[in-house]
Amino acid sequence: FEYENINGGKTSLESLKGKFVYIDVWATWCGPCIGEIPALKAVEKEYHGKNIEFVSISIDDKKDVEKWKKMVADKELKGIQLFADNDWKSDFVKNYAIDGIPRFILIDTEGKIVNADAPRPSDAKLKDLLKEVGL
Structure with a gap:
């Protein structure tokens, strides 16, 4: 993806090679997604400086790009914040067979999927998974 x-720039998965990537697929209208934000921020803080990037991909409608920007600012979201190019019809959403959100995906340093349905940040199993891969 890119x-x-x-x-205002572009970020691609390729540009993150060499690091683990924990992807959060979410939208501003998704209550459970927003509910994960405090736990996601805590995990990001705990793993700050380690070989992992936290990437949040919003699948909001194009018309809601300003709403997305405001929520990122208001909630002080960290990590890499991305806006999908075509909401539910984005190639990324189709390629990863995402049919519900929030959805979390862990990718290894080579760009290969470790877990296409990784534990949520609020689930203690996420830290177990990160420990398993050496983080």
Whole structure:
């Protein structure tokens, strides 16, 4: 993937090679997604400086890009914040067979999927998974 980031540039999965990537697929209208934000922020803080990037991909409608930007700012979201190019019809959503959110995916340093349905940040099993891969 290569999507618009919150800073106005583009970020690709390829540019993150060499690091683990924990992807959060979410939307501003998704209550359970928003409910995971405090736990996600805590996990990001705990793993800060380790060989992992936290990437959040919003699948909001294009018309809601300003709503997305406001929520990223208001909730002080960290990590790499991306906006999918075509909401539910994005190639990423189709390629990963995402039919519900929130959805979390862990990718290894080579860009291979470790877990296409990784534990949520609020689930203690996430830390077990990160420990298993050496983080």
